[in-house]
Amino acid sequence: MKITARRPLSLLPSLPLLPSWSLLLSLPLLAGLAMPVGAQPAAQPGADPALTQAADPALVRLVPADAAAKPFTVAVALGSPPDDFRNEKGEVVGWEIDILRAATQALGLGLDLRPTTFDTLIPGLQARRFDAAVGQMGVSVVREKVVDMIGTLLGNELFAAHADSPVVVKTLDDLCGLTVATTRGSREMVFAEEHQPKCAAAGKKPINALAFNDGNGAAEAMMSRRADLFWLGSTAVSYFVAQTKGRTKVVGSYTDISYIGVALPKGSAMAAPLQAAIQHLIDNGTYGRIVAKWGLGDGAVQQAPLNPTNVEK
Helix, strand or coil, X not given: CCCCCCCCCCCCCCCCCCCCCCCCCCCCEEXXXXXXXXXXXXXXXXXXXXXXXXXXXXXXXXXXXXXXXXXXXEEEECCCCCCCEECCCCCEECHHHHHHHHHHHXXXXXXXXXXXXXXHHHHHHHCCCCCEEEEEEECCHXXXXXXXXXXXXXXXXXXXXXXXXXXXXXXXXXXXXXXXXXXXXXXXXXXXXXXXXXXXXXXXXXXXXXXXXXXHHHHHHHHCCCCCEEEEEHHHHHHHHHHCCCXXXXXXXXXXXXXXXXXXXXXXXXXXXXXXXXXHHHHCCHHHHHHHHCCCHHHCCCCCCECHHHCCX
């Protein structure tokens, strides 16, 4: 899919508003063991019945025997909607969870969600504590050196500020002297640190980058005016701005549009089966229903590429 110009992802204002932007982590969510081929999975906490998949025989045959004997364990960096978050019932939900639940159902596998923080995702995969990880994780060359990644959406990074803010971000030079709120272990923190010498060379104050465990903390820092800007991926920032109903606005973007995706341990035998299952969801229309449900149709993909940093979008 060739993209020449795209507007930032805009999310539907009718999506459910959470009671608070502060969401707590809790215990892992075990959602069952492997299913017989063709069986309909039992209801799972937070599952959308309209997206339920039967185990597909062709996909089930792709799953290695050792993987078929246990649930598929996914580390989830809880943050802000629509990515991966807790709803009003305390259930872990979001567009990435919907995709993984449907994909594992098609593979005949149970799904074990392990809530955590973003900065633990890649170390956990490298230690093989998890089979996969999600958390609105941008696909990059650096990450592909240590993990495998499957592209599931297209997006970029956005900056949000109060509606009365005069700040406009055209380049990272505009961040010099400002306080920005983002998440711990994110690319945004790396970009801010790498830009500090340029601020100094221009005779400007450094970027004051505040790192939070999740997007909710970062958003609250901006809302309470402890930070000038909330800086995160386009899915989270667009949703947040829509939910604030005119109190905030998008004031700039950074990075070209690129893939967001699921990460797996480097060389994982489950990379190809999971890629095939996600492509199955794209082909049968389930993926389209998921991205439409969360207002992410602008970033939809037609293929689910493995390690796609050099793949045409």
